[in-house]
Amino acid sequence: PAQASAAPVQAAPAPAAPVSPAPVGNGHGQAGGLVLAKPPVRKLAKDLGVDLTTLTGSGPLGSITREDVQQAASATPAAEPLTV
Amino acid sequence: MSEPNEATFDIVILGGGSGGYAAALRAAQLDLSVALIEKGKLGGTCLHNGCIPTKALLHAAEIADQTRESEQFGVKAELVGIDMAAVNSYKDGVISRLYKGLQGLVGSAKNITFVAGAGKLVGQNVVEVDGKRYTGRNVILASGSYAKSLPGLEIDGERIITSDHALTLDRVPASVIVLGGGVIGVEFASVWKSFGVDVTIVEALPRLVAAEDEESSKALERAFRKRKINFKVGKPFEKVEKTDNGVKLTISGGDTVEAELLLVAVGRGPNTANLGYEEQGVKMDRGYVLTDERLRTSVPNVYAVGDIVPGLQLAHRGFQQGIFVAEEIAGQNPAVIDEAGIPRVTYSDPELASVGLTEAKAKEQYGDKVKTYNYNLGGNGKSQILKTAGFVKLVRLEDGPVVGVHMVGARVGELVGEAQLIYNWEAYPAEVAQLVHAHPTQTEALGEAHLALAGKPLHSHA
Amino acid sequence: MSEPNEATFDIVILGGGSGGYAAALRAAQLDLSVALIEKGKLGGTCLHNGCIPTKALLHAAEIADQTRESEQFGVKAELVGIDMAAVNSYKDGVISRLYKGLQGLVGSAKNITFVAGAGKLVGQNVVEVDGKRYTGRNVILASGSYAKSLPGLEIDGERIITSDHALTLDRVPASVIVLGGGVIGVEFASVWKSFGVDVTIVEALPRLVAAEDEESSKALERAFRKRKINFKVGKPFEKVEKTDNGVKLTISGGDTVEAELLLVAVGRGPNTANLGYEEQGVKMDRGYVLTDERLRTSVPNVYAVGDIVPGLQLAHRGFQQGIFVAEEIAGQNPAVIDEAGIPRVTYSDPELASVGLTEAKAKEQYGDKVKTYNYNLGGNGKSQILKTAGFVKLVRLEDGPVVGVHMVGARVGELVGEAQLIYNWEAYPAEVAQLVHAHPTQTEALGEAHLALAGKPLHSHA
Ligand SMILES: Cc1cc2nc3c(=O)[nH]c(=O)nc-3n(C[C@H](O)[C@H](O)[C@H](O)COP(=O)(O)OP(=O)(O)OC[C@H]3O[C@@H](n4cnc5c(N)ncnc54)[C@H](O)[C@@H]3O)c2cc1C
Numbered sequence A: 001p002a003q004a005s006a007a008p009v010q011a012a013p014a015p016a017a018p019v020s021p022a023p024v025g026n027g028h029g030q031a032g033g034l035v036l037a038k039p040p041v042r043k044l045a046k047d048l049g050v051d052l053t054t055l056t057g058s059g060p061l062g063s064i065t066r067e068d069v070q071q072a073a074s075a076t077p078a079a080e081p082l083t084v
Numbered sequence B, C: 001m002s003e004p005n006e007a008t009f010d011i012v013i014l015g016g017g018s019g020g021y022a023a024a025l026r027a028a029q030l031d032l033s034v035a036l037i038e039k040g041k042l043g044g045t046c047l048h049n050g051c052i053p054t055k056a057l058l059h060a061a062e063i064a065d066q067t068r069e070s071e072q073f074g075v076k077a078e079l080v081g082i083d084m085a086a087v088n089s090y091k092d093g094v095i096s097r098l099y100k101g102l103q104g105l106v107g108s109a110k111n112i113t114f115v116a117g118a119g120k121l122v123g124q125n126v127v128e129v130d131g132k133r134y135t136g137r138n139v140i141l142a143s144g145s146y147a148k149s150l151p152g153l154e155i156d157g158e159r160i161i162t163s164d165h166a167l168t169l170d171r172v173p174a175s176v177i178v179l180g181g182g183v184i185g186v187e188f189a190s191v192w193k194s195f196g197v198d199v200t201i202v203e204a205l206p207r208l209v210a211a212e213d214e215e216s217s218k219a220l221e222r223a224f225r226k227r228k229i230n231f232k233v234g235k236p237f238e239k240v241e242k243t244d245n246g247v248k249l250t251i252s253g254g255d256t257v258e259a260e261l262l263l264v265a266v267g268r269g270p271n272t273a274n275l276g277y278e279e280q281g282v283k284m285d286r287g288y289v290l291t292d293e294r295l296r297t298s299v300p301n302v303y304a305v306g307d308i309v310p311g312l313q314l315a316h317r318g319f320q321q322g323i324f325v326a327e328e329i330a331g332q333n334p335a336v337i338d339e340a341g342i343p344r345v346t347y348s349d350p351e352l353a354s355v356g357l358t359e360a361k362a363k364e365q366y367g368d369k370v371k372t373y374n375y376n377l378g379g380n381g382k383s384q385i386l387k388t389a390g391f392v393k394l395v396r397l398e399d400g401p402v403v404g405v406h407m408v409g410a411r412v413g414e415l416v417g418e419a420q421l422i423y424n425w426e427a428y429p430a431e432v433a434q435l436v437h438a439h440p441t442q443t444e445a446l447g448e449a450h451l452a453l454a455g456k457p458l459h460s461h462a
């Protein structure tokens, strides 16, 4: 246990989020129009050039899974890989 | 910190340790009114008799060892001795600074009423303290744990002691028997050895830290052997006798060990006796409070958190459960806690750290789909600089995520932060492998293990 | 390790440092044939004259400090002195173990031909070494960097030295001026101070480690002031003279400093002169090789990696770029590297670690959407145990991910592994906050900062 009364609080963030019945989620994005996907899945989507907001998630709570992203990526033609 | 008579709160919390105070602080943020009842000191076991004092001792121990071995690094120094009074005042200084901070946090939370005194559950939603009754729309049981003993073992606080006594010892004993090779036992063994004590661990299970992955146990045993920490595993203790200068312990089979002190570290029992839990209908099992995965007991609106709930007895599990219950009561519908996702650290020298499943557990659950990789710290530059040995072992599912991370070596406890994200976010080895780690750090060992599992080892053979 | 005449390879790599050897190893895994040309020692700057030796010195320095301050922890010890010969043999031992390991890896890779000698690009796809020509379907330029000097500063290797000389010094000097307050400068300043040297850093920019977040610089300066490391920032050096016993440096404005030695640590320049790059049409800028984000130079099938490519001069950036180019050549179409996602560590005491954007950069890019939070290590139990001061600072976008993490304090370099996942995976504070960190570790400070930014501080005020 610890404390930080001495901590120089910089820009104070918003106070405790208002109580809302929205599920906090399971490591997925927060509420507020954000896409529900675990961070590595969001990164994968970025690497593959997939726009997450265009997908409907098949995971828990409608979250987007790795498979959703991969499917979307194989549906759209990826950047032409360079040949040796 | 007023003490109202017959007051009603959104939540009444029984116990102000890790679980209880975390629940109180989070509930207060969510605008719930809280009565936090504590008979001892706010902060509980962890702050006053657990995590913090042991880790202070372990750091003093590290400094003693580094001084002893400083010539290997070109630093000429002489270790004169351990000044236990000074060690204790360093340790107590850390505790009291953190204690003050915590008191400040709880004290400044407008909707927390701190109640000093011993509470008892006298109704399904009523806790009584010194004749006053605190009614809660919800009640959280958080009364924590105590050091257990075994039949035939009478703790006298002098020669036969628990961690509570060990933490206030005013001298460095010549020799100690540590009964119990779990986390607490090996941590004390490690400290004492560094302080120059002759230490023998006696453990009934076949290996030290038996809850960890078998390879971690083996590595710890190897390191302890090198440090000349004696240990006898696989046979239960039979009896203990007092001798002229200390104690004599007999192990099943007849083997005996003598020492000045016996530390009993055979686990922690739930602190639930005579607190009214059973009388009010709370379902229990061998003293533990049974809950569902949302930490609800069998009585409506009564929750339990921390060491009284079967599972890992760790402070940060208490934090997490406390926060969970506060959010649950506030209607936030938080996600269920994955117990395997809670990181585990043993702060001995070497340290052990893990998260997720052991290889054995993973194989039980997933069979042949389980693949492992063990990256030896011998290939890790920073670990070589620290002159530490050990490994990072990954357990993954074929074509699937990492389901377990196990580490041994100096300072690996700090690597579990990253490992915890990997496990809980169900990352694939290739996803971690893509992010090359800072050189030269020990985190690179985690990186290399993922690189190897992704089929692209950098500083190792596949 | 045969040396074929006029041989052709899938890839010819010029330079066997971090960037070059990583490319070679990855290419070999992908079944490409490689000629790896190295005029000095495999491993390059980082292993022999950079990362590894400096970190060994820094660890010896840590041990010296801990011994000096051991009484604060109850350990009575006496620091007798620094034995530089022993320090150097410890340091050289670490290097040679890692060097052997690396030679083993490269040597056992069937399709890597290691070529000892100085190479020159004599055709767009041909490197010549000692009269022999190595043709590559692809060429990777990886010739690294050297310690720069400034006009009027003649490095004599005796009194006016670079890091190369500093790493083989056989004595502890009485006093040193460090010209340059970047990473390398502050690391040497830190080592020497721990060894008992009177140190003064002279930096033309307004603050030490000016590439870091301003708060990190300020915290380092505060810590250095406490350690009595002198520094003068904001004014360029004007001239240097030799004195009877050392050197006298004049700073613009007239201020002077005298010392036994002057370490010139004003940056590293690309090692690209007379290597044929320009002649073969490779576009350059002030000696650096220009590439696109896929590390292609202006010449088809010629790539560049490591310190010769403008950007962070870090070993693991070289690894990552080397791996990238090998995969690119193999047609794997790897994801472009986000330079800001490469973790940065300064291994001084205290350490600095960061990943992502500084607050200033983030505000340039995102304006008012940027929010920050600074968690003071005063509230972190493990940091209190280590008696270190510092912070974890987060930079996030409102309702968006964490875009920068900045940390100061003992051992925080190891926390950047976790921070790196958070930044690169674009995690939201709430996603990290959900995962409660192991207690008591320094990773908790990262956790607390995310808890606070998620609106649910545990051990701090919001
Ligand atoms: C030696 C040792 C080392 C440890 N090291 C670590 C470690 O490094 N990391 C880690 O995560 N965990 C560690 N632990 C475990 C950790 O301390 C516990 O998991 C944690 O304290 C559990 O929190 P809790 O809130 O359930 O119980 P406790 O912290 O035990 O708190 C319970 C509180 O309830 C109070 N209480 C009990 N009954 C009543 C009553 N009737 N009325 C009012 N108040 C009451 C008690 O006084 C106490 O303050 C260690 C434990 C020990 C013993």
Ligand SMILES: Cc1cc2nc3c(=O)[nH]c(=O)nc-3n(C[C@H](O)[C@H](O)[C@H](O)COP(=O)(O)OP(=O)(O)OC[C@H]3O[C@@H](n4cnc5c(N)ncnc54)[C@H](O)[C@@H]3O)c2cc1C
Binding pocket: B438, B439, B440, C014, C015, C016, C017, C018, C019, C020, C037, C038, C039, C040, C041, C042, C043, C044, C045, C046, C047, C049, C050, C051, C052, C054, C117, C118, C119, C120, C142, C143, C144, C145, C163, C184, C271, C275, C305, C306, C307, C308, C313, C314, C315, C316, C317, C318
């Ligand atoms: C004192 C110091 C401390 C440092 N600490 C760190 C640290 O802690 N962490 C970190 O990440 N980075 C650190 N660095 C930076 C790091 O060393 C470099 O970023 C890294 O070495 C760059 O790798 P490279 O492959 O581009 O170049 P280099 O490692 O310089 O390798 C280039 C290689 O090419 C060879 N070569 C050059 N020309 C030719 C030729 N014509 N023919 C054949 N071979 C040739 C050279 O001999 C050399 O081996 C440090 C640097 C210094 C100087």
